Amino acid sequence: MASNDKATITPLRLKGPIAAPFTPFHQNGDINFDVLEEYADKLAADGVHYVFVNGTTGEGMSMTVEERKALAVKWIALGKTRFQAVIVHVGAANLKDIQELGKHAEQHGASAISTLPPLFYKPSNVEGMVHFLEQVAAAAPKTPFFYYHNPSMVGSNAFSMETLVKEIFSSKRIPTLCGVKYTSKDLYEYGRCYAKHASSCQFMYGCDEQLLPGLSMGCEAFIGSTYNYLGRVANRIMTAFEAGDMPSARKEQFRIQALVSVLIKYGGHTGTNKAIMSLVGPEMGPARSPLHNPSPEERELIRKDLQAEGFFEWIQ
Numbered sequence: 001m002a003s004n005d006k007a008t009i010t011p012l013r014l015k016g017p018i019a020a021p022f023t024p025f026h027q028n029g030d031i032n033f034d035v036l037e038e039y040a041d042k043l044a045a046d047g048v049h050y051v052f053v054n055g056t057t058g059e060g061m062s063m064t065v066e067e068r069k070a071l072a073v074k075w076i077a078l079g080k081t082r083f084q085a086v087i088v089h090v091g092a093a094n095l096k097d098i099q100e101l102g103k104h105a106e107q108h109g110a111s112a113i114s115t116l117p118p119l120f121y122k123p124s125n126v127e128g129m130v131h132f133l134e135q136v137a138a139a140a141p142k143t144p145f146f147y148y149h150n151p152s153m154v155g156s157n158a159f160s161m162e163t164l165v166k167e168i169f170s171s172k173r174i175p176t177l178c179g180v181k182y183t184s185k186d187l188y189e190y191g192r193c194y195a196k197h198a199s200s201c202q203f204m205y206g207c208d209e210q211l212l213p214g215l216s217m218g219c220e221a222f223i224g225s226t227y228n229y230l231g232r233v234a235n236r237i238m239t240a241f242e243a244g245d246m247p248s249a250r251k252e253q254f255r256i257q258a259l260v261s262v263l264i265k266y267g268g269h270t271g272t273n274k275a276i277m278s279l280v281g282p283e284m285g286p287a288r289s290p291l292h293n294p295s296p297e298e299r300e301l302i303r304k305d306l307q308a309e310g311f312f313e314w315i316q
């Protein structure tokens with residue numbers, strides 16, 4: 001956990017799978033808080049020791065500030081006896097909301113905060129981005145901070161990640177900065193960043209279908225949607241990789257890839273992913289508009305495809 005003194009803040013170093021929890025909704029679109037305890041118990045039982053809440057998978061961008069605060073408080077409370085860290089994603093459409101969420105997360109004892117880059121108005125150069133991140137981090141001055149790189153959802157910046165990472169880690173202008181959540185398949189770029197800055201930055205990897213290549217490039221902690229139900233598979237990949245047992249590591253990685261193929265076949269993204277989670281339990285309900293939700297008939301086809309792959313055996 002973070003120290004209470006800005007001058008001596010302890011960087012958060014994580015190891016293993018970090019689930020990006022779905023946000024369960026009732027059919028009327030309200031958050032279903034009632035299933036969260038069972039959900040948290042399931043993650044902990046699968047050896048998932050960290051959560052990253054209100055992110056892409058959690059539909060943070062589809063929720064109001066008040067809903068996000070309520071969820072953060074609930075996950076932090078659940079985490080006290082189950083998780084080693086609860087990271088709260090605070091990225092939003094405007095800086096005021098981001099700062100309000102960051103301050104709130106710190107007040108309620110989040111282990112770390114994280115933000116996406118600006119979603120609509122983009123900084124024209126790296127200085128604009130660093131200034132933005134400084135202001136976000138300053139709202140939670142006692143809490144470790146992670147930059148959230150996710151170009152497939154947010155689009156590209158006017159400068160490379162290598163340039164941004166060099167600027168933010170070399171300049172030390174953001175005292176609480178301790179890492180990057182790196183959700184991109186570009187492992188060349190990941191390697192370029194890691195090679196120069198791994199001693200001061202934790203690069204958490206966010207492409208579950210490429211976890212094993214990510215581990216080979218140095219990642220120790222990895223955040224993903226599929227670790228909500230494949231936490232045991234992810235742990236087995238890490239264990240086999242560390243033991244040098246590449247055939248076993250590959251076998252487990254291919255399972256995640258088979259799962260992701262089913263996810264893509266039925267539309268990809270969170271509506272389909274929630275349907276998969278609901279097969280394992282607890283029920284996640286629908287994703288919020290505009291995301292697609294599979295019909296009951298599609299849900300049955302998803303179940304059959306997963307069964308044919310052996311999914312229900314791997315998750316044990």
Ligand SMILES: CC(=O)N[C@@H]([C@@H](O)[C@H](O)[C@H](O)CO)[C@@H](O)CC(=O)C(=O)O
Pocket residue numbers: 020052055056057058150152153183206207208209223224225226260
């Ligand atoms: C773009 C995206 O949503 N990526 C997912 C992955 O877990 C992704 O679902 C998985 O690799 C399958 O493609 C995570 O990185 C997202 C995440 O951690 C989050 O919810 O913030």
